[in-house]
Amino acid sequence: MRCFLNPREAMERRRFLNYCSATGLSAVLSDWSFGRDPETAAAAAGNGTAGLLIADPHAHPYPLRGSRSYDPSTPTIEIMKQLNMALCSFSAVGDMTFMRGHSGMPFADTKNQLRIVKRMEEQGEIRLLLKAADLPALIASHTAPAGLMAVEGGDALEGKLQNLDALHEYGVRLMTLMHERDNEIGFNQRSGSDGPLTPFGASVVEKMNALGMVIDVSHAKGNTLKGIAEVSAMPLVDSHTSPFLPGEEGSGLRRLRTWREMETIAGTGGLVCTWPLAYSGKNSERNTLKQWAEEIVQMKARLGMEHCGLGTDGGGGLPRFVKGWESIASLPDLIGEMRQAGLTQGDIAAYVGGNFLRLLAKCLA
Numbered sequence: 001m002r003c004f005l006n007p008r009e010a011m012e013r014r015r016f017l018n019y020c021s022a023t024g025l026s027a028v029l030s031d032w033s034f035g036r037d038p039e040t041a042a043a044a045a046g047n048g049t050a051g052l053l054i055a056d057p058h059a060h061p062y063p064l065r066g067s068r069s070y071d072p073s074t075p076t077i078e079i080m081k082q083l084n085m086a087l088c089s090f091s092a093v094g095d096m097t098f099m100r101g102h103s104g105m106p107f108a109d110t111k112n113q114l115r116i117v118k119r120m121e122e123q124g125e126i127r128l129l130l131k132a133a134d135l136p137a138l139i140a141s142h143t144a145p146a147g148l149m150a151v152e153g154g155d156a157l158e159g160k161l162q163n164l165d166a167l168h169e170y171g172v173r174l175m176t177l178m179h180e181r182d183n184e185i186g187f188n189q190r191s192g193s194d195g196p197l198t199p200f201g202a203s204v205v206e207k208m209n210a211l212g213m214v215i216d217v218s219h220a221k222g223n224t225l226k227g228i229a230e231v232s233a234m235p236l237v238d239s240h241t242s243p244f245l246p247g248e249e250g251s252g253l254r255r256l257r258t259w260r261e262m263e264t265i266a267g268t269g270g271l272v273c274t275w276p277l278a279y280s281g282k283n284s285e286r287n288t289l290k291q292w293a294e295e296i297v298q299m300k301a302r303l304g305m306e307h308c309g310l311g312t313d314g315g316g317g318l319p320r321f322v323k324g325w326e327s328i329a330s331l332p333d334l335i336g337e338m339r340q341a342g343l344t345q346g347d348i349a350a351y352v353g354g355n356f357l358r359l360l361a362k363c364l365a
């Protein structure tokens with residue numbers, strides 16, 4: 001338990017707990033100012049993000065080891081501060097030894113990547129979120145953005161539950177079970193097989209529930225996703241995806257989600273987070289911020305606003321962005337389009353971070 005809260009932090013904590021127990025989260029969110037410094041608050045007011053808690057469940061804020069060129073969508077600490085972000089994921093890649101020919105074994109390689117995140121915390125650049133009780137004070141801080149240590153690719157476990165314990169011990173609080181290859185847990189969206197969650201995968205899900213870690217089903221193929229949803233006692237998140245274009249379910253880009261899959265995630269009380277990837281289908285496209293915002297309107301109607309969120313995959317090497325998106329620094333422009341599309345301030349607050357913070361509070365408790 002955290003013992004030393006100053007009066008402002010104590011107030012923020014009270015507000016946060018009220019917020020978590022509230023059924024209508026959006027109204028409460030718009031009231032939060034978090035005592036940030038006036039200059040930042042004024043800047044936020046100017047760009048339309050005042051009163052919003054921005055939280056990104058999937059990003060790679062430091063340049064990935066071994067990547068050949070710098071990805072301009074990488075969120076920097078400066079961008080996080082300018083945007084007054086409440087929290088950002090710092091995701092290592094668990095199957096890098098397979099993807100980029102990193103030497104050594106996946107667990108050790110993943111740990112090496114995470115050392116960069118630890119160093120950032122030691123140098124005071126970020127403050128890592130380790131338990132739900134610390135969330136209000138971390139969010140209220142205006143010294144450094146809150147960081148969520150994450151791993152994309154359960155390959156990092158090398159099929160051993162004790163490696164999950166070790167990652168949790170090190171500070172990892174979210175794991176994307178699948179990434180670019182089939183692993184000991186299940187099957188990925190680019191796989192030739194729609195195989196099930198494995199018995200080892202089921203034990204990973206149960207253990208993550210018990211340890212208080214967020215389960216991210218991004219990249220998981222249909223049957224593996226279904227298996228995870230059946231085993232997990234906690235809400236799931238798909239941290240970076242978007243729906244297939246109308247009439248094109250199951251065709252074209254394999255990283256997209258069908259409505260049935262998104263309903264499965266929502267059915268766990270979970271969250272489907274949409275990203276800036278641009279793509280075109282036979283009869284329609286998703287190439288502008290306006291089309292992204294209109295897609296959120298559809299998701300609100302079909303899934304409920306409480307099941308929708310933002311997930312940028314910043315620094316993740318997406319091949320093409322919707323026009324107007326460069327990095328999360330472009331979020332105010334998406335928010336403008338969301339308003340134009342008829343979404344309320346409460347909807348926007350829920351989408352840009354409120355829903356994910358609520359999920360974190362539940363999963364990490």
Ligand SMILES: [Zn+2]
Nearest residue numbers: 152219240316
């Ligand atoms: Zn990914």
